Amino acid sequence: MTKATEGASVTLDLLKEKMAEFAKERNWDQFHSPRNLLLALVGEVGELSEIFQWRGEVPKGLPGWKEEDKVHLGEELSDVLLYLVRLSDICGIDLGKAALRKVGLNAIKYPVGSKGSSKETKQQQ
Numbered sequence: 001m002t003k004a005t006e007g008a009s010v011t012l013d014l015l016k017e018k019m020a021e022f023a024k025e026r027n028w029d030q031f032h033s034p035r036n037l038l039l040a041l042v043g044e045v046g047e048l049s050e051i052f053q054w055r056g057e058v059p060k061g062l063p064g065w066k067e068e069d070k071v072h073l074g075e076e077l078s079d080v081l082l083y084l085v086r087l088s089d090i091c092g093i094d095l096g097k098a099a100l101r102k103v104g105l106n107a108i109k110y111p112v113g114s115k116g117s118s119k120e121t122k123q124q125q
């Protein structure tokens with residue numbers, strides 16, 4: 001298995017490099033502007049939503065789903081991730097670093113055992 005096919009060792013940096021290479025080889029850098037990438041990302045989120053649309057609540061692990069539907073789900077999740085990684089790169093944002101920082105901020109905002117006052121926390125109680 002090559003580095004790119006080992007799912008467990010995939011990093012955001014590797015995906016960033018793969019997307020940059022993909023765009024460069026096709027001379028598509030010109031199209032990968034922040035706005036275009038954001039719209040492409042939102043479009044892929046729509047495609048992802050379509051998979052869940054009208055199914056009702058879906059149990060964790062997707063029991064009973066056809067293999068082809070799971071493969072399709074993986075593809076749409078990947079499109080969202082890839083455009084997000086590319087958008088971050090084009091904007092000069094270190095996504096891994098930013099996400100880790102945000103995890104830290106979330107922990108401060110929602111301390112363990114606390115009953116926060118935000119809408120989200122109320123819904124989880």
Ligand SMILES: Nc1ccn([C@H]2C[C@H](O)[C@@H](COP(=O)(O)OP(=O)(O)OP(=O)(O)O)O2)c(=O)n1
Pocket residue numbers: 022028031047078079082083
């Ligand atoms: N200008 C483009 C076009 C595509 N891609 C890459 C990123 C996504 O991972 C994937 C998106 O390809 P499509 O637009 O063909 O979308 P789908 O794969 O979802 O196909 P479809 O919309 O036909 O289901 O290809 C890209 O980087 N830049």
